[in-house]
Amino acid sequence: AQSVSQHNHHVILSEAASLELGCNYSYGGTVNLFWYVQYPGQHLQLLLKYFSGDPLVKGIKGFEAEFIKSKFSFNLRKPSVQWSDTAEYFCAVNNAGNMLTFGGGTRLMVKP
Amino acid sequence: SQTIHQWPATLVQPVGSPLSLECTVEGTSNPNLYWYRQAAGRGLQLLFYSVGIGQISSEVPQNLSASRPQDRQFILSSKKLLLSDSGFYLCAWKEVGLLGEQYFGPGTRLTVT
Numbered sequence: 001a002q003s004v005s006q007h008n009h010h011v012i013l014s015e016a017a018s019l020e021l022g023c024n025y026s027y028g029g030t031v032n033l034f035w036y037v038q039y040p041g042q043h044l045q046l047l048l049k050y051f052s053g054d055p056l057v058k059g060i061k062g063f064e065a066e067f068i069k070s071k072f073s074f075n076l077r078k079p080s081v082q083w084s085d086t087a088e089y090f091c092a093v094n095n096a097g098n099m100l101t102f103g104g105g106t107r108l109m110v111k112p
Numbered sequence: 113s114q115t116i117h118q119w120p121a122t123l124v125q126p127v128g129s130p131l132s133l134e135c136t137v138e139g140t141s142n143p144n145l146y147w148y149r150q151a152a153g154r155g156l157q158l159l160f161y162s163v164g165i166g167q168i169s170s171e172v173p174q175n176l177s178a179s180r181p182q183d184r185q186f187i188l189s190s191k192k193l194l195l196s197d198s199g200f201y202l203c204a205w206k207e208v209g210l211l212g213e214q215y216f217g218p219g220t221r222l223t224v225t
Contacts, residue, residue, distance in 0.1 A: 004155075006155075032211050032213075034213065036216075043216050043217065043218050043219075044156075044202065044216040044219075045216070046213060046215075049213060051211050090155060090156065092156075094211070098144050098161060098163065098206070099146075099158060099161060099171075100156075100158070100214055101158075102148075102155040102156040102157075103155050104154055104155040105154075105155050
């Protein structure tokens with residue numbers, strides 16, 4: 001069975017700091033990759049996704065993620081975080097079936 | 113546009129009582145439907161998914177069951193709640209044929225006392 005690991009459970013940054021959240025998965029075949037975000041009191045929503053093509057994908061609110069197949073990784077980055085980025089972030093993997101496998105999530109707190 | 117509803121938003125139930133959580137989707141037909149439980153630090157655990165009316169697949173054996181009586185309605189149930197059933201329950205949908213991307217409802221916070 002595939003698994004997804006997010007090694008950073010809690011991250012605290014000051015505004016304007018750069019962000020990188022790690023995501024590694026175990027499945028060796030073709031995968032589709034996602035980052036979801038859950039802002040306090042809001043729905044879980046899609047931040048960005050990778051299906052094929054350019055391994056550097058850009059999402060909403062200035063986020064981007066890079067798919068590195070050789071490392072089984074899909075790390076999320078943002079050059080300069082804002083207080084409004086405080087949220088929980090989830091990496092998810094789909095191997096072209098009907099199901100997503102989620103990582104354990106990373107809680108990001110951005111200090112103003 | 114498509115929307116997904118869950119109710120109730122919060123629920124406090126005693127141990128041993130029954131449970132019924134409802135999820136409905138609007139604006140799409142024959143979606144795949146999913147129930148997840150979200151626990152702090154453990155991400156989202158898939159409980160059930162359905163590809164059509166009356167078709168339910170269970171991912172984790174447990175005290176819960178799911179049903180899909182109508183195309184866009186998905187229900188999570190229990191006959192007798194356990195303390196360990198407390199958590200945040202999320203419903204999600206996906207369009208048939210699209211790659212992987214799921215859309216989530218607002219969730220139900222269940223506390224079993």
